[in-house]
Each structure stands twice: as C-alpha cells, then as structure tokens.
Amino acid sequence: MRYGFVIDHRRCIGCHACTVACKEENRVPLGAFRTWVKYVEKGAFPDTRRYFSVLRCNHCDDAPCVAICPTVALYRRADGIVDFDGERCIGCKSCMQGCPYDALYIDPATNTAAKCHYCAHRVEVGLEPACVIVCPEQAIIAGDLDDPRTPIARLVAREQVQVRKPEQGTRPKVYYVGADASALAPSLQRPQASFVFGQRPAAERDLIQMVADVQAQARGGDGAVSRTVYDAPHAPRPWGWRVAAYLWTKSIAAGALMTAAMTVPLERAGHAGGQAWLGWGAPLLALVFLAITTALLVLDLKRPDRFLYVLFKANPRSWLARGAWILIAYGLVAALWLTGGLGGGGVPTVVILLGLLLGAATAGYSAFLFGQAEGRDFWQSPLLLPHLLVAALLAGAASLIVLAAVITGDAAAGAILDAPLLGFLVLHGVLLFSELGVTHANLDVARAAALVTRGPWRRAFWAGVVVAGVLAPFALIVAADALDLWPLRLAAAALALAGLWIWEDIWVKAGQSIPLS
DSSP states (O other): OOEEEEEETTTOOOOOHHHHHHHHHHTOOTTOOSEEEEEEEEEETTEEEEEEEEEEOOOOTTOHHHHHOTTSOEEEOTTSOEEEOTTTOOOOOHHHHHOTTOOOEEETTTTEEEOOOTTHHHHTTTOOOHHHHHOTTOOEEEEETTOTTSHHHHHHHHSOEEOSOGGGOOOOOEEEESOOHHHHOGGGEEOOSBOSSOBOOHHHHHHHHHHHHHHHHSTTOOOOSEEEEEOOOOOSOSSOHHHHHHHHHHHHHHHHHHHHHHHSOGGGTTSSSSOHHHHHHHHHHHHHHHHHHHHHHHHTSSOGGGTTHHHHSOOTTOHHHHHHHHHHHHHHHHHHHHHHHHHSSOOOHHHHHHHHHHHHHHHHHHHHHHHHOTTOGGGGOTTHHHHHHHHHHHHHHHHHHHHHHHHHSOGGGGGGGHHHHHHHHHHHHHHHHHHHSSOOSSHHHHHHHHHHHTSTTHHIIIIIIIIIIIIHHHHHHHHHHHHTOHHHHHHHHHHHHHHHHHHHHHHHHHHTOSOOO
16 A cells, blocks of 8 residues: 555635645645645746646655654655654654755744644544545645555546656655646746745845755756746755864864874874874864854754654664764773873873774765755755765864974874875865866756855855965965974964855755755
8 A cells, every 4th residue: 555646736716725724624834835736837928828836745755854864753654654752752853954955944842843634543444535525626645555446546637637746756746647747846936035915034045045046047948848937935954054163073073083094094093102192182172063063963953852762762773873883982982082091091092093084984884874865956966975085184184283282281292193184185175176177977066166155255265265264274284394394384274164064054055045846
C-alpha cells in the first residue's frame, strides 16, 4: 500500500479551498501552510495566461526529511504516508533543509516542525483527507497507488503525469496532470518581491529581490519562462548565524589536535624541546571550542529542552545524531590528551593518533550532514569534505599560533606552524576557486555561487575572504619569517581566522537563498 495524491490542473481553479480546509482540520497557525496554491503567469498583455500549482508534502518513498531527522520524529508508515511525531521533535530544522519541496515549517505554538500528514487521523477511520473532500472541482485525488482498482492508480497509469524535482531521486508520490512545467519549477520562474493582492514578509522580500537581481545579471537571460504573481510566505533561511558560528568553532576545535598531531613528531609531542605547550595547550583549545560548538548547537534548537533526545532517541541514519557521537568521542580523546600533557609523562602515541582521526571526523562529518540537506543544491558539492578538513587545519594552525604567544609569552614559539599555515592557505584558496569559479551542477547552484561572487556578498567575499582571509595572511607569514617580526605572524593568524568566519557565514546564507518552491 502506498498512499499518494494526484493534482489535476485541468480542473483546478485556484480557489484555495484545499488550503483553508487543511488549516481548519489540522489547526495550522496563521502564516504557516501545509498545502498552498501558487500562481504564475506567462506571456505579455494582452496575451497572458495564469497557471495554478497546488504544493504540499510529496510523501516521498525515499524521503530526505526522514533520513536527516536526528530523533525519528519523521518516519514513513507502512501505508507510505510520511508522518510526524511532535513529541520527539527537537526543532533542529534539519528536515526543512532536507526537503526539496519546502513542505515543512516550525509551528510557533509548539516550536516543533510540522507538515502535511495526509490527514492520517482521517484515513485511519476510512475518511479521505480534508483537502480532497472540499475541492469543488474534484481536482485532488487521493488513494492507494499500488491498487490498480483505485481511481488514482488508473489516473496515473492512463494520463501523462509529472512530479516536482524528479532529479532529486526522492520518488515523490504527488503527481500532477496538466500542470505547466514552469509552475512546478522555481528555477523557471522570475520571482517578484510583491503581488497584486498580497505582500511578502520583509525578510523574504529582501531575499527574493537578491535572487531576482542575480537572475537579471545572468548571461543569456535569467532562464525564467513565467513570473510569480501569488505565493504563500516561506521561512527565509531556517539556519542562521549560529550554524555558521558552529562550523567556525568546530573547525578550531577539530583543527587544534589535528594540527598538533601533524606538526610535532609523535615521539616528542608533549615533551620538552620547546613544544611542550602543545601537549596541554592544543587539547585545552580543542575542549574550549568544542564546548562553544555544543552550546551553539543546543541554542539553535527550537526545543533546547529536548537536546538529549539526540543521544537517547537517536536516528542512526542521521548525520546530526552521528555527529553528536563523534563530538563526544573527540571530547574524551582531547581530555586524555590534556591529562597526558599536564602529567609530565608525555601524550601516548595512541592518543595522538586518535586525536588526529577523530579530529578529522569532527571536522568532516558536517559534509555528510549538509549532504543530507538535499533541498540545498549548493551544499551538495563533492569538494565540501576536503574543504572542511582544510578549513579545520587552517583554523587549527592559526589558533595555535595565537595560543603559543598567549601561553608561552614568546610569539616565536608559533613559528613551527608557519609552513603548515602557508600550505593550508593555498589549499583553502584553491578550493574556494574550485567551488565557485568552475561550471556548476545546475542552475540553482550557479545562482547561489553568483550571490557570493557578484551578488550582495561580493564585497565580503572578495575583500574579507579572498584578500583579508587568504592573500594577506600568506604575505604576512612570508614577511614574518623574512623579517623575524612576530607581530606579523599574529596578524596573519587573526586575519586567517576572520576570513574563515566570513566564508562560513556567506556559505550558509547562500545555500539557503535559492527558493525551493
């Protein structure tokens, strides 16, 4: 059994009865929608035509929201309905990033996620979903797609149907008959900041204008074949500055032990010879920034009181849950490293090796987490994992240079990190160019990259990330070695860290700026 929907756009009149019925049946709060109707127009006056598109959760057979949810709050039932358990939700908003169809929202009353659940409470007692029974044109058909006797199965078999974003591989179960392709694909629409009889929220209006400006600058036109004339409001960028800060602090935490392990010969780590400060300074730095990382993750939850659910009600498929386990293991190894460094007996080789491996896991697991955020194509780059590892090594080397001056009183103690820092800066610059300056996987990725390189963040990127965060630190390190001026080394480390922070902030914003519906 596989329940699904067919939306017959040959019948739909755009009356919004389905939206109203859904809100009333499920007590959907003001400003949120589980099903909504979007209008697009094509042509120029007087030869224009309006098209409607009814949008909602697609109850995918391979639902990304189920895979990324860290607490199994989202799950696929035996009948194919993707349902939701609000009692397990921690409000991490990862499901909103995983869904390519923009189907989830945060309920302001419960601070948990919510979406269309196929009116499962009605289906279980033999009734049809509220949107189906209220539609005056019978444009919404629901039923079992696996039963060839049902009207929906016969319709799918008989008519030419289409689905939204089939390239995502989610196997959606909302089929459209007679829909205009541009009404279902936001990449083919020219977004409008305002509507004839509606107004976007201010934050969303600014976001839409940014995307529209970048589309207008595109070579060969903006690719739009229709224009949006009515839409429901959508949450702009569910993940904010805390997620960008988490990536930055985690890079420092992971890079501290990775850089220490790679810089000092294993048999001398934590011993005399001028590098004893690494034996306790590096793990102390790792633990401090690991604590800050954990705090940022908890504070970003809409239900921080439930943060322990990630450990005790975990979804083993979710990289958010796996990441929590990795952070705990890394913290334990950092504590062992610190104990050995402070004890005077040296840090055991096995602890150093574990610090290197778990540091890499701590830095790199986010690549798989953002990879599960399948709704954001900009985050699906195959270069994300190596870039996160390089960013951690860069952050580790830069932060240890600063730490060396603080705890030894001698800035020259950090000179051992000059060569690694130069190498990491070069790799960081190469990866930046590779992610943004080459041919992109699809139009959405190209537009997100354009927002960075020639859109609203172009000054922050070119001046803050490239010049101040890569070129200037490289020149300062070279000058510090040539002239033996330690303040230049500290300035280089500080600029490298600042440039990395700016990049993480821009990268998180750009990935969430392209409309999903």
